[in-house]
Amino acid sequence: MKSESNSIQISRKKFLGLSLTLPFLSAPTSLVAEPAGKQAKEDEFVTMLTADGKAVKVRKDAVKNAKVIEKKMSNQSLLSWLKPKGFTK
Numbered sequence: 001m002k003s004e005s006n007s008i009q010i011s012r013k014k015f016l017g018l019s020l021t022l023p024f025l026s027a028p029t030s031l032v033a034e035p036a037g038k039q040a041k042e043d044e045f046v047t048m049l050t051a052d053g054k055a056v057k058v059r060k061d062a063v064k065n066a067k068v069i070e071k072k073m074s075n076q077s078l079l080s081w082l083k084p085k086g087f088t089k
Contacts, residue, residue: 010018044060069081 045057046060046063048056048058048063050056073081
């Protein structure tokens with residue numbers, strides 16, 4: 001006499017297909033959720049051009065917090081500003 005099990009028989013093909021789809025069925029949010037407002041602020045970027053003509057992505061906060069020292073600065077004043085205080089020629 002054959003003993004029949006009441007459990008459902010799953011073929012290898014179905015088992016493999018189900019196991020490959022499991023990662024896509026997980027929750028779309030992470031386990032440790034960050035505030036949405038904070039994430040949106042961090043993701044705001046502005047595209048700017050450098051003096052060389054290259055495009056650079058910069059955070060909006062960095063642009064807002066930037067300090068303009070002098071709009072029209074001569075080369076000598078720029079060099080003196082960049083030099084360390086203890087530096088002598």
